[in-house]
Amino acid sequence: MQTFFRKTTLRIPLACLSVAVLTIAAPYSWARDSANDRIRLLEQKLQSIQLELERVKSESSQATEKVNTIEKTTNQNVQKVSSDLEQTKAKMKERVGDDVTEKTRMLFFRGGFAHMMNHRDGVTIKNEVLPIGAQDRSDKDGWYAGAGFDWGLTRDVWGYIPKTTVFAELMVEYKQFGSHVLGNGAVGNAPSMLAGGSLNPINVTVNQLTITASPKIKFFEGSKIRPWVIPAGLAIHVMSPPSESITYIVPGVQFGAGIDYNIWKDFFIGIDGRYQLTAGKTDDINLSGMTAGGYLGIGF
Structure with a gap:
C-alpha cells in the first residue's frame, strides 16, 4: 500500500511536468510551422518572378533580333541603291561625257x-x-x-x-x-x-x-x-x-x-x-x- 502511494505520488509530479513541458513547447512548434509556410510562399513568388523575367528577356531578345534584321535589310537596300546610282552616273558620264x-x-x-x-x-x-x-x-x-x-x-x-x-x-x-x-x-x-x-x-x-x-x-x-x-x-x-x-x-x-x-x-x-x-x-x-x-x- 505504501508502495502504491509512493508510485502514485511520484507519477503525479511527472505528469504535471510533462504537461507543463508540452504547454511550453507547443507555441514554438506552431511558430516554426508558420515560418516554413511563409518561406515556401516566398520561394514560389520568387520562382514566378524569375519565370516572368525570363519570358520578358526572351521577348526582348526576339525584338532585338527583328530590329537587327530590319537594320541589316535597310543597310543592304541603301547600299544597293547607292551602287545603282553610282553605276547610272558612270554610264551617263561615259555616254554623255563631262564637256558635252x-x-x-x-x-x-x-x-x-x-x-x-x-x-x-x-x-x-x-x-x-x-x-x-x-x-x-x-x-x-x-x-x-x-x-x-x-x-x-x-x-x-x-x-x-x-x-x-x-x-x-x-x-x-x-x-x-x-x-x-x-x-x-x-x-x-x-x-x-x-x-x-x-x-x-x-x-x-x-x-x-x-x-x-x-x-x-x-x-x-x-x-x-x-x-x-x-x-x-x-x-x-x-x-x-x-x-x-x-x-x-x-x-x-x-x-x-x-x-x-x-x-x-x-x-x-x-x-x-x-x-x-x-x-x-x-x-x-x-x-x-x-x-x-x-x-x-x-x-x-
Missing part, C-alpha cells in the same frame, strides 16, 4: 539660201489669162529665215539602235524670191490697164511660208558633233501671190540632213540642207525647192 551637254529639247533659229526648181507665176505677175502689160517673173534664187524646235522622243530608237536619238521637229520657215517683181497689167498695174490705165506696174513681193512637221534622227549621242537626217516629213506651203485661180496652199514632203555642234553648255550651231517636194504643178505652179544654211540652237 545633252538635252532632249532644242529651240533653233535658221537662215540661208533658198532656191525654187521652177519659175513662179501668179495672178499679179505673169498671167496667161490676162497677158497685159508687164509679164514679169521672180528669180529662182532667194533667202529664207525660220525657227522651230526639236522634242526628244527616244534616246535609242526605242531600244533598237544605241546612241541614236529620235526627235519630233516642228518648224516655220519664210522664203522670199523677190520684192520688186513687176505686176501684171490687169491686176498689178495702177490703175489697171483693163480700166484704160497706162503701163504703170506696181512692185509685187514673191514669197512663201512653209510649215513642217518631221521626224529627225540624230546620231552619236554624247559627242559634240551630231549628224542628223529627216527621212520624210509633212510640209505645207503658203504662196504669195496666189495662182491665177487664187490657190495659195500647197502640201508637200520634206527631206533634210544636217550637223549639230555643241559650242558651249546648252548652245549649238549647225548647218543643214532641206528639199521640199510637191506633187507636180498646182494651177500651173510647182513649189518644189530647196534651202541650205545655218542655225543657232539652245537646248532646254
